[in-house]
Amino acid sequence: MTAHPLGNGGRLAAIHGWLLLLPAAVLLAAFTHYPAVATFWHSLFTTPRGNRPARFIGADHYRDMLADPIFWTALQNNLVFAAGTILPSIALAMAMALWVNARIAGRGLLRLAYFTPTVLPMIAVANIWLFFYTPDYGLFDQVRGLFGLPAVNWLGSGDTALGAVIVVTVWKEAGFFMIFYLAALQQIPPELGEAAQLEGASRWQRFWRVTFPLLMPTTLFVLINATINAFRLVDHLFVMTRGGPDNATSLLLYYIYEVGFKFWDQGYAAALTMVLLSLLATVALLKFFWLERKVHYQ
Amino acid sequence: MxxxxxxxxxxxxxxxxxxxxxxxxxxxxxxxxxxxxxxxxxxxxxxxxxxxxxxxxxxxxxxxxxxxxxxxxxxxxxxxxxxxxxxxxxxxxxxxxxxxxxxxxxxxxxxxxxxxxxxxxxxxxxxxxxxxxxxxxxxxxxxxxxxxxxxxxxxxxxxxxxxxxxxxxxxxxxxxxxxxxxxxxxxxxxxxxxxxxxxxxxxxxxxxxxxxxxxxxxxxxxxxxxxxxxxxFIGCPAMNLLPGSAARAGDPADSILIGVRPEHIAVCEPGRGLPAQLETIEYLGAESMLICRHDDAHRITVRMPGRVTAGIGERVGLVWPADAEHRFAREHGHRVAST
The missing domain is CATH 3.40.50.300 (P-loop containing nucleotide triphosphate hydrolases)
Known part of the structure; x- marks a missing residue:
């Protein structure tokens, strides 16, 4: 038996192993684990100001949160925003992918066109859509004007503002998700569709019984991304609404930004962040442990 | 139906x-x-x-x-x-x-x-x-x-x-x-x-x-x-195809290709049949393939049962029965009636 170059198992091999893990562990700890723990720690203290140092207050921030109407509005808005962006953007992405995967003329250009929103920065997208939504001379109102319809202040009215923001997000995200679906569709051998066709399956049945189940791994991946984005994407709010009117478009992360960096109440912002974190962690856990089992990986 | x-x-x-x-x-x-x-x-x-x-x-x-x-x-x-x-x-x-x-x-x-x-x-x-x-x-x-x-x-x-x-x-x-x-x-x-x-x-x-x-x-x-x-295409090794003139002196000349299956050809002493030189022998167990060359140009495969002991480079004669012959028009490759 020859000796292992690192010694026969034992201490040296263990040290070697840990050294290999070290770079990843350092990054993970410094930029993920430590900030999360530190945030939780800060959420238990008051925000230090001038000559008043931080003081331990336990769960006071969380108690305040329960009584904070803007928090509840932001949370509710965020749930509406999630419901309005996740499923529509996925469905749209799948539909577009199915279309540009088919043998149609100019599909290269079509794919490019659908992918363009992904390439644009969200701030630029928001500015484009700001123009679309502008009352009177924005694109939508000009089109409405052709039919003699009155101008609408899409972003200025509490009834339409959140919907308008949702539309922008779906437009931005669907093209990105489409790329994943397109890649997945091209992995499906065409004979499967042909076999199903010969067996008498209609176009609809072929989609639901063959294509859709085979796209499930992609759907799971996209679903997780869409969910995270629903709580993460707030860039367009800075340009389009700043959370207004009357907090109608304030989302959780935007509210955290306002509390933390406009009102400088970092202790409370830390507490709000913990809520967002636990919300996302729950969603991720649910998906991996429950949906994972229903997905067939090839 | x-x-x-x-x-x-x-x-x-x-x-x-x-x-x-x-x-x-x-x-x-x-x-x-x-x-x-x-x-x-x-x-x-x-x-x-x-x-x-x-x-x-x-x-x-x-x-x-x-x-x-x-x-x-x-x-x-x-x-x-x-x-x-x-x-x-x-x-x-x-x-x-x-x-x-x-x-x-x-x-x-x-x-x-x-x-x-x-x-x-x-x-x-x-x-x-x-x-x-x-x-x-x-x-x-x-x-x-x-x-x-x-x-x-x-x-x-x-x-x-x-x-x-x-x-x-x-x-x-x-x-x-x-x-x-x-x-x-x-x-x-x-x-x-x-x-x-x-x-x-x-x-x-x-x-x-x-x-x-x-x-x-x-x-x-x-x-x-x-x-x-x-x-x-059919048959392995493929049928041997020879220009009519080579296969039999004085035959309708070059407008005809003569085809003979490897198993229909027999090897005999030189001087009889088609003169050829034995190039290699592929031994396959139950049979052997004798690769011969006629006139330094045409490759002819002969299939023989069992193991064949013959010298490489030896001169041999190749013979086959007339009814084993297939005749094709050289121009378009189609079969033509046997004479």
């Missing part, structure tokens, strides 16, 4: 003709092999019959019904793909009854047909597995199962055995043939392997460049090849 009839069917891919006015009649209950080198249009012909491609010209009739413009599902055919095309997310049982399910066949009937197919193909223990958990041969059987439960009178197979190892391939050849006869199916079978075509088929259709080169029983193709292409 489930005969298949093709009348002057054409399929173009852009400017190339993949299938060029192919006319073909397959009788009910027959196993017909579409044979040919790759790119000869055999798979496209099969896909035209299945309806997976549309014919540009001509008509296709199945069971006396014109199906040229019908979608695949309405043509009453089942198909086994080269890749088997099993649905990876479904179990073996679900794969087999997929077609019955989408056609809304009652559950009891579905179960009856599934059980019958599983019994016939020995798939009983595998019904709950997924395709990824099966071996190549088992997947092949599942694909066959899916084709038989449809109870279609016509079954199409596109190189179904090409992904199996040699031993399994031989076994499956016999099984598919037995299955076809047991169920009385009309089976059209695409292959590039002449052994498969010769051993399984009632009729062999040899194709080349989108056209049918010859259509007949395996014996006809072997014993009376219609052209030099057929002569060269």
């Amino acid at each position: 489930s005969d298949v009839h093709l009348n002057a069917v054409v399929k173009n891919w852009g400017t190339t003709r993949a299938v060029d006015r192919v006319s073909l009649h397959v009788n009910s209950g027959e196993l017909v092999a579409l044979l040919g080198p790759s790119g000869c249009g055999k798979s496209t012909t099969l896909r035209l019959i299945a309806g997976l491609e549309g014919a540009d010209e001509g008509e296709i009739h199945i069971g006396g019904r014109d199906v040229t413009r019908l979608p695949p599902a309405q043509r009453g055919v089942a198909m086994v793909f080269q890749s088997y095309a099993l649905f990876p997310h479904l179990t073996v049982a679900e794969n087999i009854v997929f077609g019955l399910q989408v056609r809304r066949v009652p559950v009891a009937e579905r179960k009856r047909r599934l059980d019958a197919a599983a019994e016939l193909l020995g798939l009983g223990a595998l019904l709950d597995r997924r395709p990824a958990q099966l071996s190549g041969g088992q997947r092949q059987r599942v694909a066959l199962g899916r084709a038989i439960v449809a109870e279609a009178a016509v079954c199409l197979m596109d190189e179904p055995l090409s992904n199996l190892d040699a031993q399994l391939r031989q076994q499956m050849r016999q099984e598919i043939r037995a299955l076809q006869q047991h169920l009385g199916m009309t089976l059209i079978y695409v292959t590039h392997d002449q052994t498969e075509a010769m051993t399984m088929a009632d009729k062999v259709v040899l194709m080349r460049a989108g056209r049918i080169e010859q259509h007949g029983s395996p014996a006809e193709l072997y014993e009376r090849p219609a052209s030099t292409f057929v002569a060269g």
